[in-house]
Amino acid sequence: MKELYHKLSKELSKYFQNKYNISLNLFDFQLTRKEFDGDITLVVYPILKYIKLNPQVISKDIGEYLINSSSMISSYNIISGFLNFTISNNYYIKILNEIIHNDDYGLKKIDNNSKTIIVEFSSPNTNKPLHLGHIRNNLLGDSVAKILEANGNKVVKTQIINDRGIHICKSMVSWELYGNGDTPEKLNIKGDKFVGDFYVLFEKKYRLEINRLIKKGHSEEYAKNKSPILLKAKEMLSKWEIGEKEVISLWNKMNKWVYKGFDITYKKLGITFDSNYYESMTYLLGKKIIEKGINKNVFFRKDDGSVWIDLKSEGLDEKLLLRSDGTSVYMTQDLGTAVQRYNDNPSLSGMVYTVGNEQDYHFKVLFLILKKLGFVWADSLHHLSYGMVDLPDGKMKSREGNIVDADELINKMKNTAKEISKKLGKLDGLSVSEKNNLYDTIGLGALKYYILKVDPKKRILFDPEKSIDFSGNTGPFIQYTYARIRSIIRNSSENFDKPITKPNFNFRETNLIKHLLLFPELITQSSKLLSPSLIANYLYELVKLFNSFYQNVNILGEKNEQTRKMRIILTKITARNIKKSCGLLGIKVPEKM
């Protein structure tokens, strides 16, 4: 479609150059609204600013010109300032004959000139299991990575694992006190759950101790800071920082349990990473960068020894970079990580951070600091910010146990898929393992589509009780339509060696064709905006258009050979576009369902 706009736009520029001696580049084509005749529309108002004529007159002028000079346009009509063109059947036929043989239609190739982009997502803490919020993060990050790849970029998917800090020490202390030497293997529990349970236990004991101290007459602040169990955790953190052997070995042991658990969850979600970064490995580099920044006078040191940056001239405030005791903060680590990645990867041309919008300010500051430090690549960093996932009774709070666990949710989705499929009596002819595969595909498809179809920056309301619909604007509906289309294609024995020449299109067919042709610009647009929700919208619209088309024509039984071939071509391209679009969202499509 864009190609077409571009060609017509060029024609018009030439025309205006010759006739009015004005060079204009603002020929803004768009799809015609379906209530009006025509396929594409030129809005002529912008032109009137440069050429003072009645819109009717100038529209007629342009219309007549294009109809004579371009074989792509077969007719036009004018409604106030909108000039609607009808695209000729010949042009559609030409395009269809071309793209039916081009399986990579719309995708860009990855070659030696491709740019490398790091997409960071997930970024878990190692003291608790993944939850619904992580799922949104993972799905977004993974999908954006796929979109960037479809745009011809080399993508490195990475996660930064927050493996150090007081929260991990809490789990460690708790396990030492109450663990009785148990292990996940012994109790047959997923490692991340196992460690997470000890974190929860810690918080419980901690609260009990606070209450006890307050009852004894201490202030709340005193109680919070002097609780014995907390002191133990703090002690453990400082032992960790000086590298005490036993602590490090416990830390390693428990982290390994957690990673094993994470791996299971990632596998279930169908998500992989190309590399991992650990905060424990980059925070030292961060400190070095701070030192350099002080020498360059980008940062300054306060009397108590803490290090800051002054961003008041940018409309922000002062930001802490190093505590007075010299230890690092979040920002320190992130500076280190960013620099580390560019060091590791000299050809790197951009990074995407998939992190919740509660950290918008943090990333604004991070990018600004990197720029002030003189890193030219700071401009190519992007924060993919997304909204929180809310439950019907409010925000998820892990401290209050009000969370939706990732594993449980995934299992629930698969079970729901199973129940519904059984109730509808589908899948009767399939083997047990085929069926189980399908339940996974459908359940996950529902979950992924449900989350990705929403604009990332908006919050999502998730009602676990209502679960997820399997009809309407949903993943399974798309998967089902795909399976039905594949069935049609299996039943056709048409070959396309000889191109089609002269069918006429009805309006359902042209609507479908136009939508099919939007696919290439869909990819480039969404890569700019990094928005899988655009793709989800495209997909659903495509499925609806196909169903409407399918309902009103007989595809395989059509007598006229040319028309039949054309319809099968449309069916095939539809299948292809559905599969590719789903691929960009990480949704599998079944051949049979």
Place this chain on the structure above:
RNA sequence: GGGGUAGUAGUUCAACUGGAUAGAAUGACGGAUUUCGGCUCCGUUGGUUGGGGGUUCGAAUCCUCCCUACCUCACCA
């Protein structure tokens, strides 16, 4: 208090980034089809786009002031 994001049918979401009469799904009601594939299709119903003002041929979209919700402004990560 400063900064940020959002507010669209009863509900969940769209609106090609300033274009025509703001669209789907879901719910309710009515109809078509019973065809390769059953979850298909077509209607009806439902809106002061949070509110006021402004910018222009034209605003859900841009500016401004209010209202509401959430986030953030930590020597937490």
